[in-house]
Amino acid sequence: MPTPIEDLALLSNCRTAALVSREGEVEWLCLPRLDSASVFAALLGDTDDGSWRLRPSETGARAERRYDGDTFILVTRWETPTGVAEVHDFMPVGLDQQAAIDRTDLVRRVVGVSGAVDFDVDLRLRFDYARALPWVRQTGSKADPELIAMAGPDAVALRGVRLHAEGHQHQGSVRIAAGQQVDLTLTWFPSFRPTPEPLDVDRALSETRHWWQSWADRIEHEGEYRPQVVRSLLVLRALTNHDTGGIAAAATTSLPEDIGGVRNWDYRFVWLRDAALTLEALLAHGFLKLAEHWRTWLLRAVAGDPADLQIMYGLAGERNLPERELPQLDGYAGSRPVRIGNGAALQYQADVVGEVIVTLSAGREAGLTESAFSWPLEKHLVQYAAEQFERPDNGIWEIRGEPRHFTHSRVMMWATFDRAVRAVEQHGLAGPVEHWRELRRRARDEIDSQGVSNGHFVQYYGTDEVDASLLLLPQVGYCAPDDPRMLATVERIEQTLIRDGLVLRYRTATGVDGLPGGEHPFLACSFWLVEQYATTGRTADAEALMGRLCSFANDLGLLSEEYDPVGNQQVGNFPQAFSHLALVRAADALCGSGRQPR
Structure with missing residues (x-):
């Protein structure tokens, strides 16, 4: 069964948008612009048409979600038998136009709240509306893993988790304990340019939260439906x-x-x-x-x-x-x-x-x-x-x-x-x-x-x-x-x-x-x-x-x-x-x- 439309959450950087399901799956994302070709198109087919799932390994995990105030920072709180953890999904609002031409980022920060939670990562990259399987290579180190995928003019770098190939998908896992956090970042860039530097996630999160909230604070409306x-x-x-x-x-x-x-x-x-x-x-x-x-x-x-x-x-x-x-x-x-x-x-x-x-x-x-x-x-x-x-x-x-x-x-x-x-x-x-x-x-x-x-x-x-x-x-x-x-x-x-x-x-x-x-x-x-x-x-x-x-x-x-x-x-x-x-x-x-x- 497809994800109900009402189960989707919107992430935005005011240039493009990602749609994330309650199950922690990014099912729609076009890069670098809203009207560009998709890299994730599971919403219009199935997971093999491009998706990125990040959710607890244990069956029966329960999720509650909300936006962080008046922003498009999505906070999904997962409760499992072994612990509680949150996933903070967002797209940094990069206000520099040249920087936006060079890269677009999607961040999935995993935060341990109590106990310990194991997360499964399943990444299926499909460029050009699932018409192009990318060439993929592992780079980086064990401490700083990096996966690079490219096809035609597009490339992405995934950092923060070591993945291994299973056919045309890549899988991995993240274990998070209380007080810990792990940042998974997907960065799009033109394939003919060097791989961008890693994102400063703390700064990007702070700037994105401030940008959206300060914009919302200017809204002039008073009434029951504010x-x-x-x-x-x-x-x-x-x-x-x-x-x-x-x-x-x-x-x-x-x-x-x-x-x-x-x-x-x-x-x-x-x-x-x-x-x-x-x-x-x-x-x-x-x-x-x-x-x-x-x-x-x-x-x-x-x-x-x-x-x-x-x-x-x-x-x-x-x-x-x-x-x-x-x-x-x-x-x-x-x-x-x-x-x-x-x-x-x-x-x-x-x-x-x-x-x-x-x-x-x-x-x-x-x-x-x-x-x-x-x-x-x-x-x-x-x-x-x-x-x-x-x-x-x-x-x-x-x-x-x-x-x-x-x-x-x-x-x-x-x-x-x-x-x-x-x-x-x-x-x-x-x-x-x-x-x-x-x-x-x-x-x-x-x-x-x-x-x-x-x-x-x-x-x-x-x-x-x-x-x-x-x-x-x-x-x-x-x-x-x-x-x-x-x-x-x-x-x-x-x-x-x-x-x-x-x-x-x-x-x-x-x-x-x-x-x-x-x-x-x-x-x-x-x-x-x-x-x-x-x-x-x-x-x-x-x-x-x-x-x-x-x-x-x-x-x-x-x-x-x-x-x-x-x-x-x-x-x-x-x-x-x-x-x-x-x-x-x-x-x-x-x-x-x-x-x-x-």
Whole structure:
């Protein structure tokens, strides 16, 4: 059986991420970047696709785990018949960019608490998504053992334990007594460079703990759900690349939306929409500098002809993200295909420009000053939106069926021109404001006449169906939360999109998305409903739904993309930025600090 998604813990150095199971196994790690090829991919196959297990030898050992304060330092406490020991897993947050290019470290510190505990070590290195077995050699000495493995451009050094080969895996053991500690370090480096010096683990641990905790201490939020908000914002920071400013949608690829199904996508890229919404959540809680960093990323990524705009990019702004399948991996619980890259990069999604412009407007309102290129970029994006005014799109849910005029997309088109007008009227920037006012008016007239049926907003023009993205209309100021059309839309969503008390994105049975199979409730959609309830006085409903949604987080406060309420399990890529940023907005609304329309 595969590791339940909710049993995974996230380690992060703000460049890449490792996922560790309750059983002490690193099942997912891409090096040196989040969107690099994996060295451990057991999560999408089995242990022989790459893993690193460190756990007590005795059967029946019991584990409890937690993060060390508001950090991503994972502390797993093991109790066995012979003693108690802890494993402290972390990835040092190296702030020096050149050092990060030269190396990436994963540390597993074993600390004896009482008695004595024997740990087994099982290391299976598989580079390039399990397509490359490395060449391995033992170096170092008996006192300072070192194992070097390399394949193609990648190499790793494992220090701290002597391992012996058993076929294509390496095994060893560590005995730890009370008061002792042993550091196991895995260091990635380019294979054409010398092996890096051993890590100063004490210093790295101290600096990493201080960096995460001091960042969390700056979070501005008071309310019943502060712990969840803090952890969610930490997840959003963990998914933000420290060097480039690119914000990934999730740490994984191909974790299925439906176990055994084909809706398995690579989320390790920067969706302009997801990144913009993530940035808004960070902006609303005091992180203006991150907004500036992301705006600089945006300038680089979309530079050139606005007609070449993509809806997603690589973490450094790469444009070429071809979608491919990896037949050598069996997929999570047999969910195939496993994909890398994402074909949706080439879609036209009309809402994306609106999300970017709304976020840049929010940054301006928060005090972000204009750079030499920021307003010219915005004007180009607004012009691009104007040129696409009549064009149908694939929508926020990236349907692979026929493009349509989705109401949410048209509202975000309206928001593009609305924020452009504001920039001129309220901030004195220069632009063809009369033209933008006219486009804003045309968009509203069109939406009000074609995006409404039987008194409620609709999924797309010409249907009576609804989808959860309509809950976002008040958030961008298109209408008030208590607008009669909005209240009717909520009622319709409750009638047709609620399953087991949670909100579906839309009804897949209509065939609008052009894909086989179904999916489970998308967690962000239910958080949007919490916000809608809270802003229209349905406080009891909001509190009840919020409490249930937060209960779906794992013991470390992490959420995936979707939730299966029948199987009581998380599904979809993990941890998911969309879920966590929607949680933050919902918590803000419940504690009375809900933001004004974006």
